[in-house]
Amino acid sequence: MKFIINEYPSVAEQTRRGILHRVPLRVAVAAVGILILGFLALGAYFIRPVDARSVDLQRVLNAPSFGHPFGTDEVGRDLGIRLLHGLRVSFAISILAAIVAILIGGLAGLVAGTLGHWVDSLFMRIVDFVSSQNHLLLGILLVVLFRPIMGGAAAIVLSVGMTHWTTMARIVRGELLSLRERPFISAAINGGANRLRLGWRHYLPHLLPSMGLGLVLLVPHAIFHESALSFLGLGLPPHQASLGNILADGRRSLLAGAWWTSFFPGGLIFIVVLGIGTVGEYLRDLLSPRWRSELEL
């Protein structure tokens, strides 16, 4: 006897039938582009490291040419190679920062959702406060506080992590509250599971997909935040070239008429943020349509 007739295949079924046939072109282009850029960024480390030898004062601020398709910077380094190195640093820092943000947010949501009562309201007030703050301003404050001790890179990771965790905390808490009403949770409690086991065995596996998705969606924000801080001179030290640093260098040459030193670094930030954002939003709509309104990061 069948009461419910499934006219449409479930999401899981659709996924099994071959996700690749229905991926929109722009998402496919974005994914392939990001993968290529990622491989190039990793490869640049092995092909040609940027060091004192790459400084060439004979070729200061050369316009893009056949030998240097992206031109050279103010001390004669090839901008293309330098950009790939910067991309690697930016990728590493933003992915790390996104992981930190997800961990802080996940933990806060977990604690608030499982303990409830006054802990819940306290945590939610903190979430309200942090999310109402100006992210960049709070980020600057955090970098100032932690940079002298931790160094630029770690301070940026912390700064991004501590300003971007709130959405994740809200989502994890919300999911927990709805999970709590499900029968298998009361079954586990009646079966004698303590809080630790409940959290680890029963809650966490249900939260992992949203946390993974949150990670992908946070990376573009982290890249923007990192490059903005570095651009303001409040990020990485100049010898660790990130995209923001290279753009800040390029800004100095702008009034001298060198357009390529600021056009290409900023363009790369733009492309990377757009590409990862496109893939992330596609994944979000695919996995959980109801997130559409919730996760306007």
Added chain:
Amino acid sequence: MIKLILCRIFTLPLILFGVAAFTFTLVALSPFDPIRAYVGAETGVSKATKAEIAREWGLDQPPLQQFFTWLGHIVKGDLGNSRLVAGRPVLEVIGSRLGPSVALVGCAFIAVLIGGLILGTFAVMFRDSWFDWCVRSIGYVMTAAPSFWVALLLLQVFAVQLRWLPAGGTNDLRAPTSGTLDLRYWILPVLTLAVTQQSWFTLFVRNSLLEISREDYVQFSRAHGMDELAVLFRHALPNALLPFATLIGSHLGELMAGSILVETIFDWPGLGNLAQRAGLSADLPLLLGITLLGSFFVIAGNLLADLLYRVLDPRIREPLE
């Protein structure tokens, strides 16, 4: 209604107290050493001098007392002394920078509103045409464009190549008497802020209008034979803009974040530029003051939006009174 307003206004200082407590705890817990940041790498500074600086700044007191001293400064309204940038009261430094910032953000906000209304409405009127497609695609793409890059591109084109507009500052240094309000200096900063924030509002107007145009009362007006334009402007647009009232606060916050970068690039004498310099020289009292002011704006903006919403939408006014 009045009771509600009073209630909300009375909670404002409480929230600000919470913000102050939170940021102060953050500073107190962090391993940051303000004296070392001030003295720098100089090793010739003796312990006695350092102790004197600590006493001068009140850092030899226990943290709780420091917090209450700072609170006292906040209540008194001077927010304490700026350490590095000027050595003057923080509020004085901030006050001299507030005007240009508010003017810049205000102009950009108005530009965003006008542009978004026009583009969004036209996109809905010519739905699924090439124009709609352009608005959607450009809007989608522009959400990823970093404001500091857009600023540099505009600088490159209009200041370096074409030499039509000045590259930064607020007035001509060669002719300082030419007047303080030279509008040519405003175009690039306002344009940058507006262009980078535009797409968000345009897409909001478009989506909101599309949603409203499926409502029963819109269909009903159409069925009555009302002119399509009249339906749009009398019924659809006001209702589509209603949700925006709640978003004003957060949107102004976004604009202020953008203004930090834009002001730094164009050397605009505003708060964002000040925040960057305070960050570079690790001037904590100034940075905390700006943070406090920023959250005040966001809270006040949200309060205003809340009240505005009540005035605009009679549906939520009744049950709460």
